Amino acid sequence: MTDLDTFIAGLPKAELHLHIEGSLEPDLMFALARRNGIAIPYADVEAVRAAYAFGNLQDFLDIYYAGADVLRTRQDFHDLAAAYFDRAAADGVVHAEIMFDPQTHTARGIPFAAVIEGLLSACAEAEARHGMTSLLILSFLRHLSEEEAFATLAEAEPWLDRIAAVGLDSSEMGHPPEKFARVFQAARDKGLKLVAHAGEEGPPAYVYEALDLLKVDRIDHGNRALEDKALVERLAREGMTLTVCPLSNLKLCVIDAIEDHPIDHMLALGLKATINSDDPAYFGGYIADNYRAVAAARGLNRDQLATLARNSFTGSFLPEEAVASNLERLAKWLADNV
């Protein structure tokens, strides 16, 4: 029998909640700053890491948007994503659905084309190097206006056949899903899948809005849904995937201690929870670190870990046949490794 760490790293899994800008490691931040001739307000990598102490989501977002300033060229976006794919492959990820925030870049004068072409070339390379499949999710910044979200969707038009879904991220409180109902409807009319961050800091009402007004296919986070019994029952009944991010929850003070993480309660309540890394460079770990952290803190067994991996495939936006072949691959791997 393999030890639990080896089991977790080898377990075939999909990552469904990953912000590519949040995978910018401090050493790459320095390398890109040097390459692009940009001054950054940190003396060294240790100073960057020391700055990553967050009291809430907004503390993190301020530092995360500042860090993204070193990303300027198509090559930078390629290198960022290539580094993520290498790390993810080592963690047993066979499929990744990657969010990117175009507005963080276009607002600084970076062409949309540079962002997406750099990411797409890294996606193709990940398939060739690691046999890893991937999809892109264009995420709107919810602190910006509906009009700006519509402009971003229009800018994405030439690449819509290479974008799987739209998402909604950034400052949750005060920016309810309702604000984006029309742009989500427009994205749905274009055949895109829909996801939204809801119930990370925001109340259960925001989760209801994501379901009823945005008509999302997945909820990103969803922790605060647990405060509402009827909502939990509905999410379970509808088989709604929740993309849960344990180390993010800890770093952003959604929970006080990893021992308090509700992942096993979510499974026991029949919720289709998955484990993801969110912004791994900022939150202290990639996807296998997230699995390991809750496995240790909550005493998860191999069946629970396998369920989480299974949920990651059935909750993905892959075509049915690809979901089926990933489930088969997982079943075979489990037969050899339990």
Ligand code: HPA
């Ligand atoms: O966890 C998050 N929440 C909201 N917005 C984000 N943008 C990157 N990560 C996050």
Ligand SMILES: [Zn+2]
């Ligand atoms: Zn997120």
